[in-house]
Amino acid sequence: MPDMQHFDYEYLIIGQGIGGTSVAWHLHDSGKSFQIVGDSSMPSSSRVAAGIFNPLTGKKLVKTWLADDLFPYARTFYGNLEQRLGRKLMHLTSIYRPFRSIEEQNTYLAQTADPAISPYIATTPDPASEMPYVNAQYGGLEVVQSGWIDLPTLLDASRTYFEEKKLYTETAFDPAQLLRTEAGIEWQGKRFKTVVFCQGFFALENSWFNWLPFTPVKGQILEIAPDVPIKPYIINQGIFALPLTENRMKVGATYSWDPLDWEATKAATAELEAKLQALLSTGYTLNGAQAGIRPSVRDRRPLIGIHPEFSNVSIFNGLGTKGVTLAPFLAKEFCNHLIYGKELNPLVNIKRYFSLYFR
Known part of the structure:
Protein backbone atom coordinates (compact mmCIF):
# COMPACT_ATOMS: atom_id res chain seq x y z
CA MET A 1 0.00 0.00 0.00
CA PRO A 2 1.30 3.52 -0.73
CA ASP A 3 2.71 5.51 2.20
CA MET A 4 0.88 8.43 3.81
CA GLN A 5 2.06 11.01 1.28
CA HIS A 6 -0.45 9.47 -1.13
CA PHE A 7 -3.41 10.06 1.22
CA ASP A 8 -5.27 13.23 2.14
CA TYR A 9 -6.37 11.73 5.47
CA GLU A 10 -5.80 8.47 7.28
CA TYR A 11 -9.41 7.77 8.27
CA LEU A 12 -12.88 8.49 6.90
CA ILE A 13 -15.52 8.20 9.65
CA ILE A 14 -19.09 7.75 8.44
CA GLY A 15 -21.54 8.86 11.13
CA GLN A 16 -21.38 11.29 14.04
CA GLY A 17 -23.46 9.63 16.73
CA ILE A 18 -21.91 8.62 20.04
CA GLY A 19 -19.91 5.88 18.26
CA GLY A 20 -18.42 8.00 15.50
CA THR A 21 -17.79 10.90 17.88
CA SER A 22 -15.94 8.67 20.37
CA VAL A 23 -13.78 7.17 17.63
CA ALA A 24 -13.01 10.65 16.29
CA TRP A 25 -11.86 11.95 19.68
CA HIS A 26 -9.56 8.97 20.21
CA LEU A 27 -8.04 9.29 16.73
CA HIS A 28 -7.64 13.02 17.28
CA ASP A 29 -5.82 12.49 20.57
CA SER A 30 -3.59 9.92 18.86
CA GLY A 31 -2.52 12.54 16.33
CA LYS A 32 -4.27 10.85 13.42
CA SER A 33 -5.87 12.70 10.51
CA PHE A 34 -9.49 12.05 9.59
CA GLN A 35 -12.70 13.40 8.17
CA ILE A 36 -16.08 12.81 9.78
CA VAL A 37 -19.11 12.66 7.51
CA GLY A 38 -22.32 13.60 9.31
CA ASP A 39 -25.85 14.37 8.19
CA SER A 40 -27.78 16.24 10.86
CA SER A 41 -30.98 16.00 8.82
CA MET A 42 -31.12 12.23 9.40
CA PRO A 43 -32.72 10.70 12.50
CA SER A 44 -30.26 9.58 15.17
CA SER A 45 -30.77 7.20 18.07
CA SER A 46 -27.94 8.98 19.92
CA ARG A 47 -30.00 12.18 19.96
CA VAL A 48 -33.11 10.43 21.25
CA ALA A 49 -31.37 8.34 23.93
CA ALA A 50 -31.55 9.54 27.53
CA GLY A 51 -27.81 8.90 27.96
CA ILE A 52 -28.17 7.13 31.33
CA PHE A 53 -25.25 5.13 32.67
CA ASN A 54 -26.19 2.56 35.28
CA PRO A 55 -23.75 0.02 36.78
CA LEU A 56 -26.52 -2.29 38.08
CA THR A 57 -29.25 -3.37 35.70
CA GLY A 58 -32.11 -5.80 35.40
CA LYS A 59 -34.64 -7.15 37.86
CA LYS A 60 -31.97 -9.31 39.50
CA LEU A 61 -29.55 -6.44 40.15
CA VAL A 62 -26.79 -7.61 37.80
CA LYS A 63 -23.57 -5.66 37.42
CA THR A 64 -23.29 -4.18 33.92
CA TRP A 65 -20.87 -6.03 31.65
CA LEU A 66 -17.32 -4.65 32.10
CA ALA A 67 -18.62 -2.06 34.56
CA ASP A 68 -15.35 -1.90 36.51
CA ASP A 69 -13.54 -0.86 33.31
CA LEU A 70 -16.24 1.08 31.49
CA PHE A 71 -17.43 3.44 34.20
CA PRO A 72 -14.11 4.90 35.39
CA TYR A 73 -12.98 5.37 31.79
CA ALA A 74 -16.26 7.02 30.78
CA ARG A 75 -16.06 9.50 33.68
CA THR A 76 -12.51 10.44 32.67
CA PHE A 77 -13.42 10.71 28.97
CA TYR A 78 -16.48 12.92 29.46
CA GLY A 79 -14.79 14.95 32.18
CA ASN A 80 -11.93 15.76 29.81
CA LEU A 81 -14.37 16.72 27.06
CA GLU A 82 -16.21 19.06 29.43
CA GLN A 83 -12.96 20.92 29.98
CA ARG A 84 -12.02 21.01 26.30
CA LEU A 85 -15.44 21.97 24.99
CA GLY A 86 -16.44 24.26 27.83
CA ARG A 87 -19.84 22.59 28.17
CA LYS A 88 -21.57 20.64 30.92
CA LEU A 89 -21.95 17.09 29.61
CA MET A 90 -21.85 14.70 32.55
CA HIS A 91 -24.41 14.68 35.34
CA LEU A 92 -23.42 12.37 38.21
CA THR A 93 -26.74 11.36 39.70
CA SER A 146 -24.35 6.46 37.90
CA GLY A 147 -25.85 9.42 36.05
CA TRP A 148 -26.47 10.66 32.54
CA ILE A 149 -24.69 12.28 29.61
CA ASP A 150 -26.25 15.19 27.73
CA LEU A 151 -25.81 13.56 24.34
CA PRO A 152 -27.25 16.34 22.11
CA THR A 153 -24.90 18.86 23.73
CA LEU A 154 -21.95 16.48 23.42
CA LEU A 155 -22.62 15.78 19.75
CA ASP A 156 -23.27 19.42 18.83
CA ALA A 157 -20.21 20.74 20.68
CA SER A 158 -18.00 18.01 19.21
CA ARG A 159 -19.26 18.73 15.71
CA THR A 160 -18.50 22.45 16.14
CA TYR A 161 -15.01 21.62 17.40
CA PHE A 162 -14.25 19.32 14.47
CA GLU A 163 -15.78 21.76 11.98
CA GLU A 164 -13.41 24.46 13.21
CA LYS A 165 -10.51 22.04 12.73
CA LYS A 166 -11.73 21.27 9.17
CA LEU A 167 -12.28 17.65 10.20
CA TYR A 168 -16.05 17.48 9.68
CA THR A 169 -18.16 17.43 6.52
CA GLU A 170 -21.91 17.98 6.76
CA THR A 171 -23.49 16.03 3.91
CA ALA A 172 -25.71 13.07 3.13
CA PHE A 173 -23.44 10.06 2.67
CA ASP A 174 -23.98 8.30 -0.65
CA PRO A 175 -22.20 4.91 -0.66
CA ALA A 176 -22.07 5.05 -4.47
CA GLN A 177 -19.56 7.91 -4.11
CA LEU A 178 -17.15 5.76 -2.10
CA LEU A 179 -14.61 3.74 -4.06
CA ARG A 180 -12.54 1.07 -2.36
CA THR A 181 -9.37 -0.30 -3.92
CA GLU A 182 -6.32 -2.08 -2.56
CA ALA A 183 -4.58 1.29 -2.66
CA GLY A 184 -7.10 2.96 -0.34
CA ILE A 185 -10.49 4.63 -0.09
CA GLU A 186 -11.63 7.45 -2.37
CA TRP A 187 -14.53 9.74 -1.52
CA GLN A 188 -15.45 13.12 -3.02
CA GLY A 189 -12.03 13.56 -4.56
CA LYS A 190 -10.12 12.74 -1.35
CA ARG A 191 -8.06 9.65 -0.55
CA PHE A 192 -8.04 7.80 2.77
CA LYS A 193 -6.28 4.76 4.16
CA THR A 194 -9.32 3.34 5.96
CA VAL A 195 -13.06 3.93 6.22
CA VAL A 196 -14.81 3.44 9.57
CA PHE A 197 -18.58 2.97 9.42
CA CYS A 198 -20.35 4.29 12.54
CA GLN A 199 -23.87 4.43 11.12
CA GLY A 200 -25.98 2.98 13.91
CA PHE A 201 -29.23 1.52 12.57
CA PHE A 202 -28.36 2.54 9.01
CA ALA A 203 -25.61 -0.10 8.93
CA LEU A 204 -28.37 -2.50 7.91
CA GLU A 205 -28.26 -0.81 4.50
CA ASN A 206 -24.46 -1.02 4.26
CA SER A 207 -23.50 -3.66 1.68
CA TRP A 208 -20.16 -4.29 3.41
CA PHE A 209 -21.73 -5.16 6.76
CA ASN A 210 -25.39 -6.00 6.22
CA TRP A 211 -24.57 -9.68 6.89
CA LEU A 212 -23.96 -8.95 10.57
CA PRO A 213 -26.77 -10.10 12.94
CA PHE A 214 -28.27 -6.77 13.90
CA THR A 215 -31.55 -7.00 15.83
CA PRO A 216 -32.64 -3.35 15.90
CA PRO A 295 -28.63 -0.65 16.81
CA SER A 296 -28.81 -3.76 18.99
CA VAL A 297 -27.22 -7.14 18.25
CA ARG A 298 -28.34 -10.74 18.64
CA ASP A 299 -25.79 -11.54 21.38
CA ARG A 300 -26.09 -8.06 22.99
CA ARG A 301 -22.44 -7.28 22.30
CA PRO A 302 -21.14 -4.54 19.98
CA LEU A 303 -19.96 -5.17 16.42
CA ILE A 304 -16.44 -3.82 16.03
CA GLY A 305 -13.57 -4.68 13.74
CA ILE A 306 -12.23 -5.00 10.24
CA HIS A 307 -14.05 -6.51 7.27
CA PRO A 308 -13.19 -10.18 6.66
CA GLU A 309 -11.93 -9.48 3.12
CA PHE A 310 -11.08 -5.78 2.92
CA SER A 311 -8.48 -4.57 5.41
CA ASN A 312 -9.29 -0.89 4.81
CA VAL A 313 -13.01 -1.22 5.63
CA SER A 314 -14.07 -1.32 9.29
CA ILE A 315 -17.09 -0.92 11.55
CA PHE A 316 -17.85 0.44 15.03
CA ASN A 317 -21.48 -0.27 15.82
CA GLY A 318 -24.03 -2.25 17.80
CA LEU A 319 -23.66 -0.30 21.04
CA GLY A 320 -27.34 -0.83 21.92
CA THR A 321 -28.79 0.68 25.09
CA LYS A 322 -25.46 1.18 26.89
CA GLY A 323 -23.69 3.29 24.29
CA VAL A 324 -22.66 6.12 26.61
CA THR A 325 -20.39 3.82 28.60
CA LEU A 326 -19.44 1.34 25.89
CA ALA A 327 -18.50 3.93 23.26
CA PRO A 328 -15.54 5.67 24.99
CA PHE A 329 -13.83 2.52 26.29
CA LEU A 330 -14.37 0.47 23.13
CA ALA A 331 -13.36 3.40 20.91
CA LYS A 332 -10.03 3.42 22.75
CA GLU A 333 -9.67 -0.34 22.19
CA PHE A 334 -10.72 -0.05 18.55
CA CYS A 335 -8.31 2.78 17.77
CA ASN A 336 -5.48 0.82 19.38
CA HIS A 337 -6.49 -2.05 17.10
CA LEU A 338 -6.47 0.15 13.99
CA ILE A 339 -3.27 2.03 14.81
CA TYR A 340 -1.12 -0.52 16.64
CA GLY A 341 -2.71 -3.86 15.77
CA LYS A 342 -3.72 -4.61 19.38
CA GLU A 343 -6.22 -7.44 19.64
CA LEU A 344 -9.86 -6.59 20.24
CA ASN A 345 -11.93 -8.27 22.93
CA PRO A 346 -13.26 -11.37 21.11
CA LEU A 347 -16.73 -10.70 22.53
CA VAL A 348 -17.01 -7.52 20.45
CA ASN A 349 -14.79 -8.40 17.48
CA ILE A 350 -16.85 -9.11 14.36
CA LYS A 351 -14.58 -12.11 13.75
CA ARG A 352 -17.10 -14.04 15.83
CA TYR A 353 -19.50 -13.71 12.92
CA PHE A 354 -17.21 -14.22 9.93
CA SER A 355 -18.92 -17.53 9.23
CA LEU A 356 -22.06 -15.56 8.28
CA TYR A 357 -20.11 -13.69 5.64
CA PHE A 358 -18.43 -16.73 4.08
CA ARG A 359 -21.38 -19.12 4.11
Whole structure:
Protein backbone atom coordinates (compact mmCIF):
# COMPACT_ATOMS: atom_id res chain seq x y z
CA MET A 1 0.00 0.00 0.00
CA PRO A 2 1.30 3.52 -0.73
CA ASP A 3 2.71 5.51 2.20
CA MET A 4 0.88 8.43 3.81
CA GLN A 5 2.06 11.01 1.28
CA HIS A 6 -0.45 9.47 -1.13
CA PHE A 7 -3.41 10.06 1.22
CA ASP A 8 -5.27 13.23 2.14
CA TYR A 9 -6.37 11.73 5.47
CA GLU A 10 -5.80 8.47 7.28
CA TYR A 11 -9.41 7.77 8.27
CA LEU A 12 -12.88 8.49 6.90
CA ILE A 13 -15.52 8.20 9.65
CA ILE A 14 -19.09 7.75 8.44
CA GLY A 15 -21.54 8.86 11.13
CA GLN A 16 -21.38 11.29 14.04
CA GLY A 17 -23.46 9.63 16.73
CA ILE A 18 -21.91 8.62 20.04
CA GLY A 19 -19.91 5.88 18.26
CA GLY A 20 -18.42 8.00 15.50
CA THR A 21 -17.79 10.90 17.88
CA SER A 22 -15.94 8.67 20.37
CA VAL A 23 -13.78 7.17 17.63
CA ALA A 24 -13.01 10.65 16.29
CA TRP A 25 -11.86 11.95 19.68
CA HIS A 26 -9.56 8.97 20.21
CA LEU A 27 -8.04 9.29 16.73
CA HIS A 28 -7.64 13.02 17.28
CA ASP A 29 -5.82 12.49 20.57
CA SER A 30 -3.59 9.92 18.86
CA GLY A 31 -2.52 12.54 16.33
CA LYS A 32 -4.27 10.85 13.42
CA SER A 33 -5.87 12.70 10.51
CA PHE A 34 -9.49 12.05 9.59
CA GLN A 35 -12.70 13.40 8.17
CA ILE A 36 -16.08 12.81 9.78
CA VAL A 37 -19.11 12.66 7.51
CA GLY A 38 -22.32 13.60 9.31
CA ASP A 39 -25.85 14.37 8.19
CA SER A 40 -27.78 16.24 10.86
CA SER A 41 -30.98 16.00 8.82
CA MET A 42 -31.12 12.23 9.40
CA PRO A 43 -32.72 10.70 12.50
CA SER A 44 -30.26 9.58 15.17
CA SER A 45 -30.77 7.20 18.07
CA SER A 46 -27.94 8.98 19.92
CA ARG A 47 -30.00 12.18 19.96
CA VAL A 48 -33.11 10.43 21.25
CA ALA A 49 -31.37 8.34 23.93
CA ALA A 50 -31.55 9.54 27.53
CA GLY A 51 -27.81 8.90 27.96
CA ILE A 52 -28.17 7.13 31.33
CA PHE A 53 -25.25 5.13 32.67
CA ASN A 54 -26.19 2.56 35.28
CA PRO A 55 -23.75 0.02 36.78
CA LEU A 56 -26.52 -2.29 38.08
CA THR A 57 -29.25 -3.37 35.70
CA GLY A 58 -32.11 -5.80 35.40
CA LYS A 59 -34.64 -7.15 37.86
CA LYS A 60 -31.97 -9.31 39.50
CA LEU A 61 -29.55 -6.44 40.15
CA VAL A 62 -26.79 -7.61 37.80
CA LYS A 63 -23.57 -5.66 37.42
CA THR A 64 -23.29 -4.18 33.92
CA TRP A 65 -20.87 -6.03 31.65
CA LEU A 66 -17.32 -4.65 32.10
CA ALA A 67 -18.62 -2.06 34.56
CA ASP A 68 -15.35 -1.90 36.51
CA ASP A 69 -13.54 -0.86 33.31
CA LEU A 70 -16.24 1.08 31.49
CA PHE A 71 -17.43 3.44 34.20
CA PRO A 72 -14.11 4.90 35.39
CA TYR A 73 -12.98 5.37 31.79
CA ALA A 74 -16.26 7.02 30.78
CA ARG A 75 -16.06 9.50 33.68
CA THR A 76 -12.51 10.44 32.67
CA PHE A 77 -13.42 10.71 28.97
CA TYR A 78 -16.48 12.92 29.46
CA GLY A 79 -14.79 14.95 32.18
CA ASN A 80 -11.93 15.76 29.81
CA LEU A 81 -14.37 16.72 27.06
CA GLU A 82 -16.21 19.06 29.43
CA GLN A 83 -12.96 20.92 29.98
CA ARG A 84 -12.02 21.01 26.30
CA LEU A 85 -15.44 21.97 24.99
CA GLY A 86 -16.44 24.26 27.83
CA ARG A 87 -19.84 22.59 28.17
CA LYS A 88 -21.57 20.64 30.92
CA LEU A 89 -21.95 17.09 29.61
CA MET A 90 -21.85 14.70 32.55
CA HIS A 91 -24.41 14.68 35.34
CA LEU A 92 -23.42 12.37 38.21
CA THR A 93 -26.74 11.36 39.70
CA SER A 94 -27.83 8.46 41.88
CA ILE A 95 -30.42 6.02 40.58
CA TYR A 96 -33.21 5.23 43.02
CA ARG A 97 -34.88 1.83 42.64
CA PRO A 98 -38.11 1.62 44.68
CA PHE A 99 -38.85 -1.87 45.97
CA ARG A 100 -42.02 -3.42 44.58
CA SER A 101 -42.58 -5.64 47.62
CA ILE A 102 -41.12 -6.78 50.95
CA GLU A 103 -39.81 -9.87 49.16
CA GLU A 104 -37.95 -7.74 46.62
CA GLN A 105 -36.62 -5.57 49.43
CA ASN A 106 -35.19 -8.59 51.22
CA THR A 107 -33.72 -10.05 48.04
CA TYR A 108 -32.02 -6.83 46.97
CA LEU A 109 -30.66 -5.99 50.40
CA ALA A 110 -29.16 -9.47 50.63
CA GLN A 111 -27.47 -8.95 47.25
CA THR A 112 -25.79 -5.76 48.42
CA ALA A 113 -23.44 -7.86 50.55
CA ASP A 114 -21.87 -9.21 47.36
CA PRO A 115 -18.43 -7.51 47.05
CA ALA A 116 -18.99 -7.16 43.30
CA ILE A 117 -22.20 -5.20 43.92
CA SER A 118 -21.52 -3.28 47.14
CA PRO A 119 -19.27 -0.54 45.63
CA TYR A 120 -22.26 0.59 43.59
CA ILE A 121 -24.73 0.84 46.50
CA ALA A 122 -25.05 3.97 48.66
CA THR A 123 -24.34 3.52 52.35
CA THR A 124 -26.35 6.63 53.28
CA PRO A 125 -29.96 6.49 54.54
CA ASP A 126 -32.78 5.75 52.09
CA PRO A 127 -33.56 9.08 50.31
CA ALA A 128 -37.26 8.25 49.81
CA SER A 129 -38.28 11.06 52.20
CA GLU A 130 -36.71 13.57 49.78
CA MET A 131 -38.99 12.33 47.00
CA PRO A 132 -42.58 12.25 48.23
CA TYR A 133 -43.71 12.21 44.61
CA VAL A 134 -42.34 8.65 44.18
CA ASN A 135 -44.41 5.62 45.12
CA ALA A 136 -41.94 3.88 47.45
CA GLN A 137 -43.98 2.38 50.29
CA TYR A 138 -41.37 -0.37 50.78
CA GLY A 139 -38.37 1.94 50.49
CA GLY A 140 -35.74 1.48 47.81
CA LEU A 141 -32.13 1.06 46.83
CA GLU A 142 -29.82 3.91 45.87
CA VAL A 143 -27.32 3.05 43.13
CA VAL A 144 -24.22 5.27 42.89
CA GLN A 145 -21.48 5.80 40.29
CA SER A 146 -24.35 6.46 37.90
CA GLY A 147 -25.85 9.42 36.05
CA TRP A 148 -26.47 10.66 32.54
CA ILE A 149 -24.69 12.28 29.61
CA ASP A 150 -26.25 15.19 27.73
CA LEU A 151 -25.81 13.56 24.34
CA PRO A 152 -27.25 16.34 22.11
CA THR A 153 -24.90 18.86 23.73
CA LEU A 154 -21.95 16.48 23.42
CA LEU A 155 -22.62 15.78 19.75
CA ASP A 156 -23.27 19.42 18.83
CA ALA A 157 -20.21 20.74 20.68
CA SER A 158 -18.00 18.01 19.21
CA ARG A 159 -19.26 18.73 15.71
CA THR A 160 -18.50 22.45 16.14
CA TYR A 161 -15.01 21.62 17.40
CA PHE A 162 -14.25 19.32 14.47
CA GLU A 163 -15.78 21.76 11.98
CA GLU A 164 -13.41 24.46 13.21
CA LYS A 165 -10.51 22.04 12.73
CA LYS A 166 -11.73 21.27 9.17
CA LEU A 167 -12.28 17.65 10.20
CA TYR A 168 -16.05 17.48 9.68
CA THR A 169 -18.16 17.43 6.52
CA GLU A 170 -21.91 17.98 6.76
CA THR A 171 -23.49 16.03 3.91
CA ALA A 172 -25.71 13.07 3.13
CA PHE A 173 -23.44 10.06 2.67
CA ASP A 174 -23.98 8.30 -0.65
CA PRO A 175 -22.20 4.91 -0.66
CA ALA A 176 -22.07 5.05 -4.47
CA GLN A 177 -19.56 7.91 -4.11
CA LEU A 178 -17.15 5.76 -2.10
CA LEU A 179 -14.61 3.74 -4.06
CA ARG A 180 -12.54 1.07 -2.36
CA THR A 181 -9.37 -0.30 -3.92
CA GLU A 182 -6.32 -2.08 -2.56
CA ALA A 183 -4.58 1.29 -2.66
CA GLY A 184 -7.10 2.96 -0.34
CA ILE A 185 -10.49 4.63 -0.09
CA GLU A 186 -11.63 7.45 -2.37
CA TRP A 187 -14.53 9.74 -1.52
CA GLN A 188 -15.45 13.12 -3.02
CA GLY A 189 -12.03 13.56 -4.56
CA LYS A 190 -10.12 12.74 -1.35
CA ARG A 191 -8.06 9.65 -0.55
CA PHE A 192 -8.04 7.80 2.77
CA LYS A 193 -6.28 4.76 4.16
CA THR A 194 -9.32 3.34 5.96
CA VAL A 195 -13.06 3.93 6.22
CA VAL A 196 -14.81 3.44 9.57
CA PHE A 197 -18.58 2.97 9.42
CA CYS A 198 -20.35 4.29 12.54
CA GLN A 199 -23.87 4.43 11.12
CA GLY A 200 -25.98 2.98 13.91
CA PHE A 201 -29.23 1.52 12.57
CA PHE A 202 -28.36 2.54 9.01
CA ALA A 203 -25.61 -0.10 8.93
CA LEU A 204 -28.37 -2.50 7.91
CA GLU A 205 -28.26 -0.81 4.50
CA ASN A 206 -24.46 -1.02 4.26
CA SER A 207 -23.50 -3.66 1.68
CA TRP A 208 -20.16 -4.29 3.41
CA PHE A 209 -21.73 -5.16 6.76
CA ASN A 210 -25.39 -6.00 6.22
CA TRP A 211 -24.57 -9.68 6.89
CA LEU A 212 -23.96 -8.95 10.57
CA PRO A 213 -26.77 -10.10 12.94
CA PHE A 214 -28.27 -6.77 13.90
CA THR A 215 -31.55 -7.00 15.83
CA PRO A 216 -32.64 -3.35 15.90
CA VAL A 217 -35.20 -2.30 18.49
CA LYS A 218 -37.44 0.74 18.45
CA GLY A 219 -37.74 2.74 21.64
CA GLN A 220 -39.85 5.70 22.66
CA ILE A 221 -39.36 8.25 25.43
CA LEU A 222 -41.53 11.05 26.78
CA GLU A 223 -40.76 14.47 28.17
CA ILE A 224 -42.98 15.58 31.04
CA ALA A 225 -43.33 18.51 33.42
CA PRO A 226 -44.22 17.19 36.92
CA ASP A 227 -46.62 19.24 39.04
CA VAL A 228 -44.09 19.44 41.91
CA PRO A 229 -40.35 20.21 42.01
CA ILE A 230 -38.25 17.06 41.65
CA LYS A 231 -34.93 16.09 43.16
CA PRO A 232 -31.90 15.07 41.06
CA TYR A 233 -32.41 11.32 41.40
CA ILE A 234 -33.06 9.07 38.41
CA ILE A 235 -35.98 6.80 39.30
CA ASN A 236 -35.83 3.29 37.85
CA GLN A 237 -38.54 0.67 38.23
CA GLY A 238 -39.48 -0.98 34.96
CA ILE A 239 -39.07 2.41 33.28
CA PHE A 240 -36.78 5.33 34.06
CA ALA A 241 -37.72 8.87 35.05
CA LEU A 242 -34.73 11.12 34.45
CA PRO A 243 -34.76 14.67 35.90
CA LEU A 244 -33.35 17.22 33.44
CA THR A 245 -34.23 20.14 35.73
CA GLU A 246 -36.45 20.38 38.78
CA ASN A 247 -39.49 20.69 36.51
CA ARG A 248 -38.58 18.57 33.46
CA MET A 249 -38.18 14.82 33.14
CA LYS A 250 -37.49 12.28 30.43
CA VAL A 251 -39.38 9.01 30.81
CA GLY A 252 -38.71 5.77 28.99
CA ALA A 253 -38.37 3.52 27.34
CA THR A 254 -40.42 1.13 25.26
CA TYR A 255 -39.17 -1.82 23.23
CA SER A 256 -40.83 -2.77 19.95
CA TRP A 257 -39.84 -4.43 16.70
CA ASP A 258 -42.66 -3.69 14.28
CA PRO A 259 -42.70 -1.30 12.61
CA LEU A 260 -39.06 -0.15 12.78
CA ASP A 261 -39.62 3.53 12.13
CA TRP A 262 -38.81 6.80 13.87
CA GLU A 263 -42.38 7.86 14.62
CA ALA A 264 -43.66 8.29 18.17
CA THR A 265 -46.99 6.50 18.63
CA LYS A 266 -50.02 6.94 20.85
CA ALA A 267 -49.80 3.27 21.89
CA ALA A 268 -46.22 3.64 23.14
CA THR A 269 -47.13 6.87 24.92
CA ALA A 270 -50.04 5.12 26.65
CA GLU A 271 -47.77 2.24 27.69
CA LEU A 272 -45.25 4.60 29.28
CA GLU A 273 -47.91 6.71 30.97
CA ALA A 274 -49.48 3.64 32.57
CA LYS A 275 -46.14 2.65 34.07
CA LEU A 276 -45.35 6.24 35.04
CA GLN A 277 -48.60 6.61 36.96
CA ALA A 278 -47.66 3.54 39.00
CA LEU A 279 -44.21 5.01 39.69
CA LEU A 280 -45.05 8.65 40.50
CA SER A 281 -47.72 9.91 42.88
CA THR A 282 -47.80 13.40 41.37
CA GLY A 283 -49.52 14.70 38.30
CA TYR A 284 -47.65 16.01 35.28
CA THR A 285 -48.01 17.61 31.86
CA LEU A 286 -46.95 15.62 28.81
CA ASN A 287 -44.76 17.89 26.68
CA GLY A 288 -43.68 15.56 23.88
CA ALA A 289 -42.52 12.15 22.68
CA GLN A 290 -39.60 10.90 20.59
CA ALA A 291 -38.74 7.55 19.08
CA GLY A 292 -35.43 6.08 17.95
CA ILE A 293 -34.06 2.78 16.68
CA ARG A 294 -31.36 1.17 18.79
CA PRO A 295 -28.63 -0.65 16.81
CA SER A 296 -28.81 -3.76 18.99
CA VAL A 297 -27.22 -7.14 18.25
CA ARG A 298 -28.34 -10.74 18.64
CA ASP A 299 -25.79 -11.54 21.38
CA ARG A 300 -26.09 -8.06 22.99
CA ARG A 301 -22.44 -7.28 22.30
CA PRO A 302 -21.14 -4.54 19.98
CA LEU A 303 -19.96 -5.17 16.42
CA ILE A 304 -16.44 -3.82 16.03
CA GLY A 305 -13.57 -4.68 13.74
CA ILE A 306 -12.23 -5.00 10.24
CA HIS A 307 -14.05 -6.51 7.27
CA PRO A 308 -13.19 -10.18 6.66
CA GLU A 309 -11.93 -9.48 3.12
CA PHE A 310 -11.08 -5.78 2.92
CA SER A 311 -8.48 -4.57 5.41
CA ASN A 312 -9.29 -0.89 4.81
CA VAL A 313 -13.01 -1.22 5.63
CA SER A 314 -14.07 -1.32 9.29
CA ILE A 315 -17.09 -0.92 11.55
CA PHE A 316 -17.85 0.44 15.03
CA ASN A 317 -21.48 -0.27 15.82
CA GLY A 318 -24.03 -2.25 17.80
CA LEU A 319 -23.66 -0.30 21.04
CA GLY A 320 -27.34 -0.83 21.92
CA THR A 321 -28.79 0.68 25.09
CA LYS A 322 -25.46 1.18 26.89
CA GLY A 323 -23.69 3.29 24.29
CA VAL A 324 -22.66 6.12 26.61
CA THR A 325 -20.39 3.82 28.60
CA LEU A 326 -19.44 1.34 25.89
CA ALA A 327 -18.50 3.93 23.26
CA PRO A 328 -15.54 5.67 24.99
CA PHE A 329 -13.83 2.52 26.29
CA LEU A 330 -14.37 0.47 23.13
CA ALA A 331 -13.36 3.40 20.91
CA LYS A 332 -10.03 3.42 22.75
CA GLU A 333 -9.67 -0.34 22.19
CA PHE A 334 -10.72 -0.05 18.55
CA CYS A 335 -8.31 2.78 17.77
CA ASN A 336 -5.48 0.82 19.38
CA HIS A 337 -6.49 -2.05 17.10
CA LEU A 338 -6.47 0.15 13.99
CA ILE A 339 -3.27 2.03 14.81
CA TYR A 340 -1.12 -0.52 16.64
CA GLY A 341 -2.71 -3.86 15.77
CA LYS A 342 -3.72 -4.61 19.38
CA GLU A 343 -6.22 -7.44 19.64
CA LEU A 344 -9.86 -6.59 20.24
CA ASN A 345 -11.93 -8.27 22.93
CA PRO A 346 -13.26 -11.37 21.11
CA LEU A 347 -16.73 -10.70 22.53
CA VAL A 348 -17.01 -7.52 20.45
CA ASN A 349 -14.79 -8.40 17.48
CA ILE A 350 -16.85 -9.11 14.36
CA LYS A 351 -14.58 -12.11 13.75
CA ARG A 352 -17.10 -14.04 15.83
CA TYR A 353 -19.50 -13.71 12.92
CA PHE A 354 -17.21 -14.22 9.93
CA SER A 355 -18.92 -17.53 9.23
CA LEU A 356 -22.06 -15.56 8.28
CA TYR A 357 -20.11 -13.69 5.64
CA PHE A 358 -18.43 -16.73 4.08
CA ARG A 359 -21.38 -19.12 4.11
